[in-house]
Structures are given as C-alpha cells and as structure tokens.
Amino acid sequence: MVSLPEIALNGVSKRYSTGAVALDGISFEVERGEFVTLLGPSGCGKSTLLRIVSGLSAASEGAIRVNGMTPENARELMSFIFQDPTLMPWRTVEQNVALSLELEHAARPLRCERVTAMLSLVGLTHVARRYPRELSGGMKMRASIARALVSRPRILLLDEPFAALDEMTRDRMNEELLRLHGEQKWTVLFVTHSVTEAVFLSTRIVILSPHPGRIAHDVALDLPWPRTTALRDSPAFEQTVTRISRLLRGVQHT
C-alpha cells in the first residue's frame, strides 16, 4: 500500500468576490510527522492557506486532501491554534482545555484524566482552577495549546501562535512545542513571519511570495535533532537563518 501524504494541495487558488487574488496555484505535500512552516511577508496569504487546509475557508480552485479526505471530513484529525489564545473568560483553565472533549460528549472520568494529563504536560497544573484573566500571556498560550492537543490531533495547524509574546517567552514556547512534538509526533503546518522561529522549529520551510500568494521556495532543513537552546548559538543555525532571510528578502522585492 502506498502511504498517503497527510496534507496534499493541488493547484489551490483563492479569489475574493472583490476580484483580489490571495493565493494562486499552490501545490505541495506534507508527509506524516513533518514540521512545515509557511513563511512570507504579510499579504502572501499564508493564514488564508492555513484556513483552507482546516476547512474554515473554501478554496476557489484546486483540490485539498487531508489524510485522503476533504478538510471538512478530516476535522477530527486536526486542531487549530490561533494567534490569540482565544480562551473563554467565563471558564477556568481546565474547563477551557476540556472544551473539545465536552463538545463530543466524552465521559466525565475520561475527560478529567485527559485534561489533568494535558495540564501537567504543559505545566499548568497549579493554575487549573484559575480564570484566564489571572494568567500571563505565556500561560494563556500554553492553555490554548493544551486545549488543541487534548483531542489528540494527528495534524496541528498554528497561525502565528507566538507573535504576541515577548522574545524570551517565545523562545521557551518554541522549545516546549518541539518537546511536545517529539512526544506526540503530530504533523504540523505552522505560519509565522519570524525567520529564527521558522528555522528553529521546522523540518521544511515553504516561502510564499505576495500579490498573489505563490510558492517561491521550498527548503528542506538539515539541522540536527533534537533542537535545543545550544543550537541557537551554533554556526549552522546562523547560516541557515541568513540563507532563509536572504530568500525571504528576495521574495519581498519582486
């Protein structure tokens, strides 16, 4: 049996009713377990592309297959993490995390067990009963990640999740995300405009050019795993950042 790619896009375009073209002829595949980052200047349609994969937005042309299914049918396999934590202020952290299990009517003991395990995995056990307004930005984001992971997704879609955090928190969140990725082995499609973040996290970087959004470069990274803090100081890391930055600058000036 031939293994299917987790995500396959074939000639995907997105045109708005105003006539503006957001995406034009996007084709690429993501294999199981890959960490693919969509990188590009604003206006290149990277967030739109993520929404199309999730099924929240429909493509104007082209085919999208997620694990061989349409995005709508593959929803159970996917979780989405937004730029803002988007926690519900009237729910405690554990109630927020339990949301997806609650929506699918999971039995209470199972729900408690999974939520407790997930909160300890992201280090939020001590604030399980707190309300979101009592948490710091980094803690809110961790709660948001826990909420996405509690339904045990095979595919994780992240739309600039750490853009609003300060740099130190962001670096730490990156390391935690990789640790979780190592444990749970999901396939990731990650949107960012930070080159260092993209290089640190990804197995592959897809660079999009703007107006309309097209794939400009598709770069596989050969940096060693596991990626640790020490890697950030290594010459290989710096060289890769320089190379990707150059590619990104090239895209912006065309």
Place this chain on the structure above:
Amino acid sequence: MNRRVLVAINSAVVLLVLLGLWQAVVSLNHLPAYMLPGPGVVAIAVRKRFPSLVRSLWITTEESAGGLAASIIVGVAVAMIFAQWRWLRQLVYPYTILLQTVPIVAIAPLIINWIGPGMLAVTTVTFIICLAPIIANTTQGLISVDENLVHLFVMHKATPAQILFKLRFPNSLPNLFTGIRISAGISVVGGITGELFAGSARVGEGGLGYAIIYANNQMETSYMFALVLAATVLGFSFFFLVMFLEWMALHNWHESKRAGISE
C-alpha cells in the same frame, strides 16, 4: 477607623440634615399637612397605616417582579432567535426599538381595555416597558462573539445548539445584566403607571399607584408621601438585588468585576 463605617456615618448625617431642612421649611412657613407634611407627620402616617401600606407595596412588588421576570424570559428567547437567524434579526430588530419609544402612559388604558383591570393588566404593562432593553442588550452580547472562538467550535464539530448555549449565551451575560439593570429600574415605574390606570379589580385594594390616587382624592398627603417612599424603597431593592445577582454571576471572570487580584 474603617473607611466604610465613616462613609455610612457621613451618609446618615446628610440624611438627618435633609430631614431637618424639610421640617424647617414646613415649620417656618406654617404649611398645613395637606400641602406639605413634615417628616414627623409622614412617620406617623406610616405607622398608622402600616398594614395597608405593606399590602399595597406587596401587590406592586408582585406586578413589577412578574413583569420583569416575564420580560427577561421572553427577551432572552427573542434575542436567541435573533442571534440564530441573521436575516430575521435584520428584518424585525428595528421594530423592537419601537417598543422602547412607545409611550406607556398612552397604551396602558388600551391594555386595560383588552385584559380588564387588575394585576394581570399591570404586569403586562410592566412587561412591555421592560422588554426592549433586555432584547437589545442580550442580542448585542450574543452576536459579538470572538470569531475565532466560533471557528474553534466549528472545528470541533459543535452543533448550533452547543454554539448558542456554551459560547454565545455565556458571552452575552454581561450585556444581559446591563439590560436587566435598566429594566429593573423601570419595572417599578411600569407597575405604578399601570396601577394609576388599571387600579384594582376590587375597590379599596390595590398597589402603590392605586393607593396614591386614592390618598390624593382623600387629601391624605402624608400617606401619599409614605407611598412614594415605599415605591422608592422598592426600586432601590430591585436595583441592589440585580447588582448582587450580577456580581454572583460575573465576579469570577469578568473584567468589570475585577477586585484587585493579588498575584
């Protein structure tokens, strides 16, 4: 000394000064009690007519609370329908504003014609003036949900009912309470206005509004003052009850109820 105690003492002093001024105006001008009774005369009227005062107060309380409760139930239901069907909202919502601008004094006699005098008519009048603020505020809260939260629910295959009751309704609670606070204030006005027209099905027994008319006809000005005082106390009680319920529902999570959390 505790600051709250100090504030309470100051307020009491202000009240005593005002009562003193009132008595002074009456005494210095030698005003007869049917024109302007002094605070002492009013206090005597309260004591002498206490049972009937309480009876009137209770009738008005029932009418106002009943109309308010009905407006909350119906208002929230209507707002939920508006939130579910955008086209219906756009079609009908402007007309709910009419509900707010309709002069209740003008339609109260009409309602009494239809329903007949008595508590039901007065409750209906109260219900009508309380409804618009509830609908307007709750609808606003139901539809102003973070779009990404809706997306999150959709991604996890939530049903429309789940989105309504687990997302939109809790999101609308602060707005709903704003609506209830407005309506609680006017519910007493509605009750008394209704009674001015509807009075009572039985002679001699009625709420505060009915009793005010009655006392006025009998030139019992001191009792009128007592009745107005009772109406004020009623409005105040409603307001504080709603404030308390709002605090109970929101103090855990809502920013407006933030009370200096120490980290």
